[in-house]
Each structure stands twice: as C-alpha cells, then as structure tokens.
Amino acid sequence: MAAPVTVRVQRDDFDIAAEVSALCRARTDVGAVVTFSGLCRDEAGALSALELEHYPGMAEAEIERICHEAVERFGLQAATAIHRFGRMEPGANIVLVVTASPHRQAAFDGANFIMDFLKTSAPFWKKEHHADGSAGDWVSAKDADDAARDRWTRR
Numbered sequence: 001m002a003a004p005v006t007v008r009v010q011r012d013d014f015d016i017a018a019e020v021s022a023l024c025r026a027r028t029d030v031g032a033v034v035t036f037s038g039l040c041r042d043e044a045g046a047l048s049a050l051e052l053e054h055y056p057g058m059a060e061a062e063i064e065r066i067c068h069e070a071v072e073r074f075g076l077q078a079a080t081a082i083h084r085f086g087r088m089e090p091g092a093n094i095v096l097v098v099t100a101s102p103h104r105q106a107a108f109d110g111a112n113f114i115m116d117f118l119k120t121s122a123p124f125w126k127k128e129h130h131a132d133g134s135a136g137d138w139v140s141a142k143d144a145d146d147a148a149r150d151r152w153t154r155r
Contacts (some may be wrong), residue, residue: 001032006068006080013090013093014082020133023098027081030077036097036115042090048131052085055123058077074110076101081114083124116148117147 006023007013016037040050064155067079068127081099088094095118099110120141 003071003076005064005071006078006082007060007064007067008082008083009054009056009063010050011071011086012045012143013084015092016069016093016096019080019082019096023080027050027077027100029070031102032104032107033100034104034111036095037093038095040088040092040094040113040121042131043128046131047090047128047136049087049089049129050094051129051136052083052124053113053127054083062122063118064142066114066121069117070110073113074099074101074106076106076110079110079114081118083112085120085124087129103109104114111114111154112123116145117120118146120149124142 016035020033024033041047063081064085067081070076071079078100080096080140082096084092084094095115097111097114097118099107099114101107101110112143126139128139130136
C-alpha cells in the first residue's frame with residue numbers, strides 16, 4: 001500500500017494539531033512524527049505583511065511530486081504539506097510539513113527534504129509590505145535555499 005500524501009494550497013489558515021491527528025488516525029505503526037511550521041515574521045518591525053502568490057495547479061503538482069519523492073527516498077509512512085497564499089500578517093502560519101515514519105531520523109530527513117525542495121521548486125512568489133507604508137518588493141530567491149536543496153543531490 002502506498003503511503004498517503006496530502007497536499008493543499010489554500011488561502012485559509014490550518015490547524016497543526018488537527019493535521020497531525022488526521023495523519024496518524026488509526027495508525028499504530030507510526031513511531032515518529034515531525035512537523036515543521038513556517039510563520040510570517042515582521043523582520044524586526046519592518047514588515048506589516050507578506051503577500052504570497054502561486055501558480056494554481058502547478059504548485060500543487062510540484063509539492064505532490066516532492067512529497068512522493070520523500071516518501072520513497074526515506075520510507076515515510078505518510079506526508080502532509082500545506083502552503084497558504086494571500087496576504088499574511090506577522091505571526092500567521094504560512095506552511096506546514098508533517099512526516100510520519102517508523103523511526104525519527106527518516107521523519108526528520110523527510111521533512112527537511114520536502115521543505116528544501118518546496119522552497120526552491122514550487123512556484124510561489126512573496127511580496128513584502130513595509131510597516132511604514134512604502135511599496136514592498138518581490139522577494140528574490142536565496143542562494144542559501146539553493147544550497148540546502150543541493151545537499152540532497154550531491155553524490
């Protein structure tokens with residue numbers, strides 16, 4: 001039986017505890033669950049919000065591909081990835097990754113792998129909204145994100 005993968009791209013917030021519960025419901029074979037939640041930060045008071053846009057259909061397909069690759073590579077028993085879009089104020093949830101496996105290391109590695117590829121491969125764009133009301137900029141890709149992704153592809 002293939003491990004279940006849940007992927008959602010949505011405007012609405014998510015409930016981390018509910019997502020973990022859904023992933024583990026009626027499962028007695030899971031030995032480890034790892035969660036990663038990414039939040040909107042205010043950049044030391046400089047930002048009032050982030051605006052996230054995505055390529056509908058493509059974003060979901062790419063995240064699903066990444067999750068299935070993680071399931072296969074790390075022997076995960078389940079994976080969930082949820083990414084929000086729209087305008088978010090500091091403190092708001094942006095992204096959630098939940099992985100389940102028999103042992104902790106696979107769950108940690110799977111969650112890291114999913115986030116490293118999601119950050120660089122899924123078609124999302126972020127625009128900053130400054131607290132002083134000035135026009136914000138679209139956030140450029142970061143070399144550090146590419147380096148984090150590339151560590152999984154080195155031989």
